[in-house]
Amino acid sequence: MNSATPVLSIPPKRHSHLKDLDYSVVQQCMHCGLCLPTCPTYDATKLERNSPRGRIALMRAIADERLEPTKTFGDEMYFCLGCLACMTACPAGVNYAELFEHARAEAEQSGQLDNPKRSLIRAVTLRWLFMDMARLQLVGMAIRFYQQLGLQTLLRKSGILRLLPKRLGELEAMTPTIQPKFTNELVEPVTQPSTQKKYRVAMLTGCAQDLMFSDVNRDTVEVLARNGCEVVTPPEQNCCGSLHAHNGEWELAQGLARKNIDQFPPEQFDAIITNAAGCGSHLKHYAKLLADDPAYQKRAHLWDEKVKDIHEWLAQIGIQPPANKNLPAQNVTYHEACHLCHGQKITAQPRQLLKAIPNLKLTELPESTWCCGSAGIYNLIQPKMANELLDRKLEHIKSTKCEVVATGNPGCLAHMTNGARKQNLPLRMVHPITLLAEAYRKNS
Numbered sequence: 001m002n003s004a005t006p007v008l009s010i011p012p013k014r015h016s017h018l019k020d021l022d023y024s025v026v027q028q029c030m031h032c033g034l035c036l037p038t039c040p041t042y043d044a045t046k047l048e049r050n051s052p053r054g055r056i057a058l059m060r061a062i063a064d065e066r067l068e069p070t071k072t073f074g075d076e077m078y079f080c081l082g083c084l085a086c087m088t089a090c091p092a093g094v095n096y097a098e099l100f101e102h103a104r105a106e107a108e109q110s111g112q113l114d115n116p117k118r119s120l121i122r123a124v125t126l127r128w129l130f131m132d133m134a135r136l137q138l139v140g141m142a143i144r145f146y147q148q149l150g151l152q153t154l155l156r157k158s159g160i161l162r163l164l165p166k167r168l169g170e171l172e173a174m175t176p177t178i179q180p181k182f183t184n185e186l187v188e189p190v191t192q193p194s195t196q197k198k199y200r201v202a203m204l205t206g207c208a209q210d211l212m213f214s215d216v217n218r219d220t221v222e223v224l225a226r227n228g229c230e231v232v233t234p235p236e237q238n239c240c241g242s243l244h245a246h247n248g249e250w251e252l253a254q255g256l257a258r259k260n261i262d263q264f265p266p267e268q269f270d271a272i273i274t275n276a277a278g279c280g281s282h283l284k285h286y287a288k289l290l291a292d293d294p295a296y297q298k299r300a301h302l303w304d305e306k307v308k309d310i311h312e313w314l315a316q317i318g319i320q321p322p323a324n325k326n327l328p329a330q331n332v333t334y335h336e337a338c339h340l341c342h343g344q345k346i347t348a349q350p351r352q353l354l355k356a357i358p359n360l361k362l363t364e365l366p367e368s369t370w371c372c373g374s375a376g377i378y379n380l381i382q383p384k385m386a387n388e389l390l391d392r393k394l395e396h397i398k399s400t401k402c403e404v405v406a407t408g409n410p411g412c413l414a415h416m417t418n419g420a421r422k423q424n425l426p427l428r429m430v431h432p433i434t435l436l437a438e439a440y441r442k443n444s
């Protein structure tokens, strides 16, 4: 061959999240449709493409190279709530969680959804803010300052928000209330058990949980200590990476998983505790996330075994009942966070915890496992659907006539609290662990 002849250049094969996924996962769906009635987006539109079956068909078409990832495909993947109700309904055991994460990563990799505004928001939030908890706390402090000075109340009462574009006003109304103190100001790095020591556990404080519900972290540590656990809560922690994995940032999620395994060596603890359903559902799958990393594989498997949602762990070790049997009566209903009931199949344990509290009457919530619309950042990117689901949830809550709503996920708590505030509903939204911690405190 003449050296001047151009060599046929073959473009490097593009890495594809869906094509590289184990084909047994891609082809599990047998198209029976049993998941359709449980899917909130299908319920809203009755369109096949907005159903689990329709979405899986799109994913498979890409894996089979019959379809390129298009903008429509990307939009569809972001219209899905990731609530995983379809996984609970599916008789074939389709692993929709895995498909969904890979499909969103595929959509991101294709660049079909890119535009300057979206890229900037993603760079600031996923690549900068949620990669370092110190930065997140700084932003939290700024919002706290704005709220504590009364500027937020002033702005809301002034009517200025009505002059701004509608979406900006809606976003302002969703600003979470930042706690007066973060977890590292409320909880010691090591908390000794208040009864005989039986276990040594690590406590994951989360990112949203730390900003909005550090009191729930404090209550969790207190309850663990009352149940014979020594609790290790390092003041500086990392995000679990669920936000990144659910939004197509696979490599960032892997990096965070490695950092967490290094910070909390699983062989040193009886359990690694989370009280946020969304985090727990992701944290239990680090072995899958790091499947291609031989340096972390073994420890990631052990990590997955050790991660426990707080309700799950307490049910496993047995809940110390509160001593005071004369606690004030309270009527409580329970909303099941999707990533607790569908993602982790934890349904009985939270009810068990609530029933251990004297004089607490638990009333079952109709459609308790139906998504409230929070779904990570879904309420920010798909406000219409998120608000429809929120209204539906609040109607069911009202029908119970309960004054307290318990739920085990910060996103649900914040989203439902905003909804109740908008409708002036006198409801207390609370994590179940807080109700138990309060019951213990009233012992003395």
Ligand code: SF4
Pocket: 038, 039, 040, 041, 042, 050, 051, 052, 055, 079, 080, 081, 082, 083, 084, 085, 086, 087, 096
């Ligand atoms: S995750 Fe939820 S919204 Fe998405 S397909 Fe499954 S049931 Fe529907």
Ligand code: SF4
Pocket: 028, 029, 030, 031, 032, 033, 034, 035, 036, 052, 053, 056, 086, 089, 090, 091, 092, 093, 094
């Ligand atoms: S995901 Fe499961 S329930 Fe839904 S159509 Fe496929 S096999 Fe049936």
